[in-house]
Amino acid sequence: MATARELAQGARDVARGALGLLRQNARLVVLLVAALVFMLLLEDVAEGGVMRLDTMAYELFVERLRSDALTPLMEGVTSLASVVVLAVMAAVIAALAPGKEPGWCVSVNLVGVVALNQVLKFIVQRPRPDGFRLVAESGYSFPSGHSMVSMAFFGLLIWMIWRYHRRDVMRVVWCVVFGLVIVLVGVSRIYLGAHYASDVIAGFCVSLAWLAFYTRVVAPAFLAADNREPAD
Template structure:
């Protein structure tokens, strides 16, 4: 369908597609910001969210089993300080040069700082009455979820950008995505976070990664920061 001045639906769709493709970071970050702000508004004004009630019904009431609990505890442990420190050492040891290790360390440290500042400002109490793990501090946004998305998400970005073997790249990306998802799921399963805490943490870290990979990573990697050829 085309008008007299040459305008067409197909042409407009093509222009919109090209615009989105050229600004992928901005589009993803904007979508996550909308979700995060919507969750934050409900957290600050609503005592009980439908999302959290639905997640509690599905995950806590219907998925909890004695066999699954140790598995969820193991996934949750992947975002603890000891594990992340060990992973940082591994990145520093096996990545070429010192720059990737420092890049990951600064990324992780800043995300933890952002999370703690936001928790102190928002001060949402944690779920109570159905915890399977000990947890202190406030609830929104989930620190484990933010850390998992920021740390493993940055590793996934490195793999996507620099790994030339397509099969290995795909397998690693799937593995990192699975770990991030399971860390978030485990926090709801263990009863130490609401689902909105987890989703909010994921969204905030995606926004952070969009900025960090655009502004900070080139400073660390210099001329090494280039697309796969």
Template structure:
């Protein structure tokens, strides 16, 4: 059972109508995406006006205050788990595995989500052209611009999509919760690692999460609308 269908079943119990429940789920999904979009627009304006400087410097100094060798190694590993090299290799393996397991819909959704996130990222970076901060360690700064953070955006989309697929492979609630907690922790750790290493402003990371949320919700809603007739929502049992 997919995570969305599980949530839908719970909502049906409350609303008493499958169609009303699905409509409510889609409504709140779109509302969340709209809120995230307005937040990103506001944050972008603040960044362009230089009003995020104090926030960025304060958070950077706070996070860097915890620095010690073992933690630095952990953060470098976390950063690698959100890198283009790792996500491309892991992504290809994931798509192949999904096809081999006859999960064609999941493979297509995963591909669209990750490729779309890449296009969004490149477009936004070129649009804002924000320079990167000075790194805290002997880290080679990427040649790309800073806003929004590619690692946080990609991690949100990649691990979020992966969690949806994996949680849909089990009917056990505790396993679904474990998958989602693991995904959230990974997403947050990757974002924090970029701040810790000093290769991103904190506002870059927050912006990446906002864009990732918008894109993931958009894909989820689109998929649900396209396959609504195939799933025959009225036949979902409570």
């Protein structure tokens, strides 16, 4: 009969093996989980009405947190994911990065995710929230365009920094900063009444799945021309 120590060692070995498998297939896991969550949200949206998730988010971000002091900040945050601002940032990256490849990589990513968002919105055609909107918006609501482009754009920057930047504290700092921008953009869309929470989460999920593909197939093809190796 196995002793308690042997059982514990076996459990640790299984856990290490599972973690190793997840690391080796991280993109596939992200892709599958993001796709599953998106499909669950899409199913509820197709049934019509407002989800419990949307109601809870409305109560928190609109009824409790909305204030005259916070609104300008949320408007500023949401503008970080406007196509114009991101296009300017892409141009800056293209101008400052060594070679043309990083600029092309970021630009193609932005154009692709904007086009994908428009296709999905046209297919689903969910109306935007009405009655508590602080910003003028047109078009359909699901999935959130700002959430999609922020996750895709800043998510790609996180991947590029983590892969190519030298291993120092600034690599972590920049990744955390861009991660916070992604989250805050999503929150701002709910706060301003431009989207339901389910729109925002769906947008994040679509772009996570997009990035799982883009960073595996497209981005390496662009950046290989830089002849740069991942940072030590």
